Amino acid sequence: MSAMQQTLAASLAEIVGPDRVNIDHESLQVFGKDWTKVHEPNPAAIVFPGSIEEVQALVRLANKQGFALVPSGGRTGLSGGAVAANGEVVVAFDRMNQILDFSAVDRQVVCQPGVITEQLQQFADDKGLFYPVDFASSGSSQIGGNVATNAGGIKVIRYGLTRDWVMGMKVVTGTGELLELNHGLVKNATGYDLRHLFIGSEGTLGFIVELTMALATPPKDPTVLVLAVDDLESTMHVLQAFQGALDICAFEFFSEKALRHVMAEKGLQRPFATEGTFYALIEFENTSEAVLESAMSVFEHCVEQGWALDGTMSQNITQARALWRLREDISETISRFTPYKNDISVQVSRVPAFLKEVDNIVTAQYPDFEIIWFGHIGDGNVHLNILKPDALPKEEFFRQCGEVSYDIFEAVKSYGGSVSAEHGVGLLKKPYLQYSRSEGEIACMKALKQVFDPNKVMNPGKIFD
Amino acid sequence: MSAMQQTLAASLAEIVGPDRVNIDHESLQVFGKDWTKVHEPNPAAIVFPGSIEEVQALVRLANKQGFALVPSGGRTGLSGGAVAANGEVVVAFDRMNQILDFSAVDRQVVCQPGVITEQLQQFADDKGLFYPVDFASSGSSQIGGNVATNAGGIKVIRYGLTRDWVMGMKVVTGTGELLELNHGLVKNATGYDLRHLFIGSEGTLGFIVELTMALATPPKDPTVLVLAVDDLESTMHVLQAFQGALDICAFEFFSEKALRHVMAEKGLQRPFATEGTFYALIEFENTSEAVLESAMSVFEHCVEQGWALDGTMSQNITQARALWRLREDISETISRFTPYKNDISVQVSRVPAFLKEVDNIVTAQYPDFEIIWFGHIGDGNVHLNILKPDALPKEEFFRQCGEVSYDIFEAVKSYGGSVSAEHGVGLLKKPYLQYSRSEGEIACMKALKQVFDPNKVMNPGKIFD
The missing domain is CATH 3.30.43.10 (Uridine Diphospho-n-acetylenolpyruvylglucosamine Reductase, domain 2)
Known part of the structure; x- marks a missing residue:
């Protein structure tokens, strides 16, 4: 030392x-x-x-x-x-990990930034309420970090992003000044909402030191449908049909290739005999007989129209959880193939064409690479995973993936998409920021950082240089 | 000239x-x-x-x-x-009033800023969808203006503010630069979300020249309950009980005084014989027999607990609309009394204590002034209306109200509330901005304006000097 x-x-x-x-x-x-x-x-x-x-x-x-x-x-x-x-x-922020206050009428919790996401979820549950932003790392991630990256996850289609649950925020800016933003108000039309500037700023403007988070009504009887489809265009029809009839909570997808890996690794059964190219997983709240009938009738309509090949619906929470595993276990399953991961998004309607284009880009250059697609298709967020061929050394694999990345991000740009749907920019996506944000926008972002952090003490080199 | x-x-x-x-x-x-x-x-x-x-x-x-x-x-x-x-x-923006594009899968509409709110609502309706931000002026207000003030209205408790429906935005900044923000993406974690800075900026950073707005599923069978209560504390219990059991769409309130004016001016009937001090108006979607039963049972529970004195529930859409008039006709009814209006908010749970304090402040100084309360109590936004006594000249009345305003805004400040819940700051609330925003925040806002509008050509003198 x-x-x-x-x-x-x-x-x-x-x-x-x-x-x-x-x-x-x-x-x-x-x-x-x-x-x-x-x-x-x-x-x-x-x-x-x-x-x-x-x-x-x-x-x-x-x-x-x-x-x-x-x-x-x-x-x-x-x-x-x-x-x-x-x-x-x-x-x-490990020591600043207390829940400081709760109001049942306001359905708000005041948290220190080091509160673990799961701790907040559990607290809400104990109060008969629900903190709806959920994702794989909720057992370790802290609420301050969630807000700093505007975390998303698997229920965005129904509950939105972390941004939508931040009712108040205390921040210490890069000059050491404490700002108390929005005070837990639902309506507050008094000039620029600085709260929204700090959400997703990845620690580059200041420290989030206290949060007032909103809570929701817990969902009733979550029910899961898995449908097999021939192509992603059909998935779009399925999505539209379900959204028109029901308040759906999640609309996820995964490929047959992903399913095979999960079944092999986790010893899970195929959900039904019919094989599709892709699968859609839909969750909705089974609030009444009428809702269930409506879901069944949309399902039948999708099969009649040829959009869905086959499908199954959970009859209880155990079955619902089992169906979710087909989607949720993918990431862990493929981790032994040292995957090259990319978290990208486009407008929902553009997902089918975009996926084909990316498939073509990768396959043209590296025909031996296996591509595993899955993700939150209902909000346009797809996870591209390229598996490392056994014979290829790790460094060479990542070098080749890095090369093809530029072409993938060109495709993202031409589709008006995002090079980071929900993981943030940090250091990893910094070289590619200009594929999603214009020069003018990046110049504005730099000038905004200058306002809150003139001496560049806050997380320098993250998002942009 | x-x-x-x-x-x-x-x-x-x-x-x-x-x-x-x-x-x-x-x-x-x-x-x-x-x-x-x-x-x-x-x-x-x-x-x-x-x-x-x-x-x-x-x-x-x-x-x-x-x-x-x-x-x-x-x-x-x-x-x-x-x-x-x-x-x-x-x-x-009267000439830039076209709807440019629509995607059924994305449920998004691309609008020029001069599109009238009602035109967007009608367009959504024609497509079997719903634009949920609604308020009294929707027949004249333009979508660009709605976004510039982050308009709220009567369904915020269910559908949020205008902010929540802006998926993409083109702006011309104060330097004439065109920025294309967010491209209609649901998930986009690529640095500061400039879109949210322009929402509610009241034209002080640049012009909103194009908007991509999200649409929702239309509500099913809107059903209205009106309950009489003795005091606002009871309203809080009623709110909590209904929110725990149902997805409510609106939770409004008005005083017996307001009701009397509306009945007299509009020739409307009292909704039921029992007189309360205040009334709560609750709207929910009657999606199934189970939901209706749940609403009835919460209603009965509220009466049993003594929170509600009496009440009535609409049996059809005509009755629902008639009950809404008791609340919606207030503003027009009292306009002949040249009211001094104030649009303020606090956290929902603080409304009862806050209203009493404001009542006391006004009554102590001006015992002859009649105060009419109504508003969106479910989101903490209350409209304070002081009626001009017939004998008092207008100028003197507004002078006296202006004097008492400072004490009212001191109360707003001590409750951590907002001096403008949904009407914006503009010129009218500019002198009172510091009752809701700290010196530090106002300094930051001025520095942010400098980034986008260095020569101060954009709506100078609005929000702050």
Whole structure:
């Protein structure tokens, strides 16, 4: 450890206390990266503030001494937004993990940023309510990080993104100033809504230090349909038919190739005999006999029209969960093939043509690569996974994927899509930002950062340089 | 007309054509103000651009020649946001009023900013869909103006604000640059969402020149309950009980005083014999027998608990509309009393205490003033209306109301509320902005304006100086 690092640690300890500054190798390794695992962590220190005042003091010190800060939540990000690779000080919110207040009438919870998503979900459940933003990492991700990346997940079609549940927010800007935004109000037409600027800003404007989150009514009897389809155009017809008749909660898809991997790896049964090219998974609330009849009749209509080949509907929650596994276990199943993952989106109606184009791009250049498609087709968000052929070394595989990426992102651009649907930009997607945002937009973003973080202490080098 | 004004008109005519520049007295009067009617209009000219390119050219000219621009939609605003009182050029979007595109799968409509809200609602209806943001002025207001003020209305508790329906947006910033924001994507985690900065910015950052709006599934069999209550605390219990059991679409309230005025003026009948101090109006979708039974059972529970004194439920759409009139006709009914109106909000749970405090403030200073309360209690937005006593001259009445306003806004501040729930700040609420937004926030807002409109050509003097 350098003398400089020790001096820094001593200044940090004056703010948070000596027990709250870690500079041991293991801490630096653990807290210096997220789930991306592509970048080599290299932070100068890890600090664990316990209060808003301590966060403010850390920011003021960073401005004075000229070091950079990286906010760190559950570090479950997949774009390197929480990576500290350049001697930054990591500010971890693990100690600020309390639920501070709850109002049953307002259906609002006041959380510190380090509250784990699952902890909030459980708290809501205990109160007879529901926190609806859910995704694979909810057992580790923190609510502050969810808001900083505007996390999405599997129920966006019904409940929206994290953005839609943030009713109030306290932030410490890059100058150390505390702003209290929106105070839990539903309606507040008093100028620019700064809250929305901080949502999805990936820690580049300031620290989110307190959140007021809204809660919903719990869903009733979630019921799942899985339908086999020949092509994605049919899926669009199926989506439209179901959306016209029911308030659907989820509309997911996966390919036959994905299904085969899941069945083989997890020992699961095919949901029904008929094989499709793709499968649609639809969840709805079975609130009444009328709703169930309506769902059945849309299902039959889809089969009659030739949009769906076959299908099955869950009769109880156990069956519903079993059907969800066919979709939810894909990511874990294919992880042993060291997949090259890409989280992209286009407008829903453009998904079929877009998928074909990307398939063609990859196959033309690398006919041996197996492509696994799955994702949230109901909101236009598809996960492209290219599996590494066994014989190909990892480095060479990723080099080849990196090359084909540019063509994929050209396709994203020509379809008006997003190079990062829900994982954020961080470090990983930074080189490709201009495929989704114009030069003018990027210039505006840089100028906005300048307003809140003039000395560039907040997560520098993330989203843009 | 001055020579300067004629020179200006000639330069404007070079961009939009001579028939699209009005400088006659009547045009200046009509297009120089909104429904606020407090400020004396005094624009230099009115222009009617027909394309995005013309809007860009107008902004570039304004930057070059140093004149100011005021965006003008349906001019139904109630805070003077569209008032041109200082020789500005009014840019009216009446000609850019076309629906450009529609996608049934995406449930999205691409609109020019001058599309009337009702035109969009009708278009959605024709497609078997629903544009859910609705309010009294929807027959005149334009969609561009709705977005610029983030319009709310009577169904916010179910469908959210205008913000929630904006999927894409083209804006011309204060430098004349065209930004195309979000491209109709549901998920797009690529940095700061500039779209949300322009929503509610009241034309101070740039012109909204195209919008992609989402549409919803139409509601089924809207059913209305009106309940009499003794006090607003009971209304909170009623709200919680109904929200726990049903997806309610609206939760409004009005006072017995308001009801009496409406009955007298409109010749309407009392909905049931029992008199309350206040009334709650609840709308829900009668989707099934089970939902109706659930609503009835919550209603009975509210009566048993003593929260509701009595009530009635509509049996058909005609009855539902008749019950809505008790609430919707209030504003028009009391207009002959030259009311002093204030559109304010607090967190829902704080409404009862807040209303009492405001009642006390007004009554202590002006015991003769009659206060009429009504509004969207389910989202915390209440409309305070003080009626002018017949004997008091208008000017003196408004002077006295203006004096008591400061005390009312002190109460708003102490409750963490908003001095403008849904009408925006414009000119009318500008003096009171600091009761809802901190000095730090206002400084940030000014710096953000500087990013998009460095030469202050866009609606200067609105929201803040």
